[in-house]
Amino acid sequence: MAQAVITRRDGDVFQARMFWLHAARLLDPESNVLRVGFESGLKGFDDIWIEYDPDKAPPDHVGQALRFERMQCKWHALPGSFTHVDLTSPEYINATTTSLLKRALDAHRHDGANDQVSKLILVTNHGVAAEDILKRHIRQRSLNLDVNQLFDGSTPRSARGKLRKLWAEHLGIDEDELKQLCGRLGFHLTRDSLDGLRELLDQACRANGLIRPASNASTTPYDANIFEWVGHQRTEYTRESFRDQCAQEGLLASKPVNPVYTFGVKTFEHALDRLDNRCVEVLDLVPEFDERSIRNTDAWRDSLLPRVREFLLRLPTREGRIRLAIEAHVTLAFAVGVVLDTKSGRLVELEQRSPVLKIWAADDEPLSSLHSTWVFEEHELDSEGQGTACAVSVTRDTEGAVRHYLGQSGLKLRRLLVARPSAGVSAQSVASGAHANALAEQLAKRVRADRDARPCSRLERYHLFIAAPNAFTFYLGRQVAMLKPLSLYEFDFGYQVDNSYEPSLAYPEVATVPPEV
Structure with missing residues (x-):
């Protein structure tokens, strides 16, 4: 009986938080x-x-x-x-x-x-x-x-x-x-927990001028009040009636909200949290894709990259900071980092689902010896080959899929470099934005050190196969100067083609790279 009561209550909380995610937008005059x-x-x-x-x-x-x-x-x-x-x-x-x-x-x-x-x-x-x-x-x-x-x-x-x-x-x-x-x-x-919905609700409240849920409370004022309103037969709301109701309940923030403007880049939709609902502006690249598969592979370079660059370079900053939500493929997360590289003069805050929505930045926490580093493994593939395949295995282990792709594609590479976090491969292996940034820097330095140790390979192309949070991939993109020449690959998650990899972007394009020594 107790479990049934808890389940019913959690179901009500789920529905209530879903309502508030949408209803809060009634307070935005431009929604x-x-x-x-x-x-x-x-x-x-x-x-x-x-x-x-x-x-x-x-x-x-x-x-x-x-x-x-x-x-x-x-x-x-x-x-x-x-x-x-x-x-x-x-x-x-x-x-x-x-x-x-x-x-x-x-x-x-x-x-x-x-x-x-x-x-x-x-x-x-x-x-x-x-x-x-x-x-x-x-x-x-x-x-x-x-x-x-x-x-x-x-x-x-x-x-x-x-x-x-x-x-x-x-x-x-x-x-x-x-x-x-x-x-x-x-x-x-959705795979979002009630805690995950709470984080989304907090974002909606902050963006639309509602009192934010107390971070140390087990419930929020938004979990039950809508059911009380239903009891009073108040079930439909316009902009005016909703604002009046929130004011009557004391839910409007007493101080003007200092908005944090979030800008989005998307190639797919989140089940409950559409970026268009809460971002000031969104670069919508979804039409370029059929599910997760790009319609035209040339579009990575010819269409998507120019649109990403144009969109990002005109965004305003707040005291040198900019907040981004990247609901996009690995390639686009990397490309955003390339545009906003270490010389761009912008400190980028990133929304990261881990799995609860958090804001990550390169300065969000001090690093310590408790934060994981990299464990590298090197494997020779073809002594007469040229180039290195780099299997970056953060959230899932990519080595097997990379080996399968190399065997099927006919790509003749000299070696395989596998990079795994010392804490193990998992969705929790990256703790913060500062940690993600540090891991990206460490990987880029490893690539540079490998090239310095073997002068004849300084023009050797690295082929990156990445399974990692988009925040890490963004920070790795910021290190492009140390990584290139490189090629990126996308995995066919939805088994739309062959459940393997396909090339996406190259820095610089393969045709412009001098022959490898």
């Missing part, structure tokens, strides 16, 4: 949010809904102006997953007669009848089961279903066909209407 609702509206997708200003509405995954986002929140106390069959079961949403899919169909028909483009979103801390057909059809770029792939004409006996048949028969509709409904479904599958 595109018109209204936000809580436990009201269309049944089944009434946990939270957002109405956007039609003149400033964000585009959906097919470029249509999105008018409504309607959310069904489902919190789980324990790790787990769901399947496409669960979405047809009323029990999955603790109902008795109506499934999540049926409620989605009702909402879809309502919005369609009113000429409103909407997105119907399941927000949950569970993922899709690894073996379920649904998992392969949720696009990480938009968090929508890939309807073209799902409705590809495959036979009813195929896995896709069985899913379509089950859903269509459950809903009592034909495939044409099912395809339209699937195009409106969204899946925000």
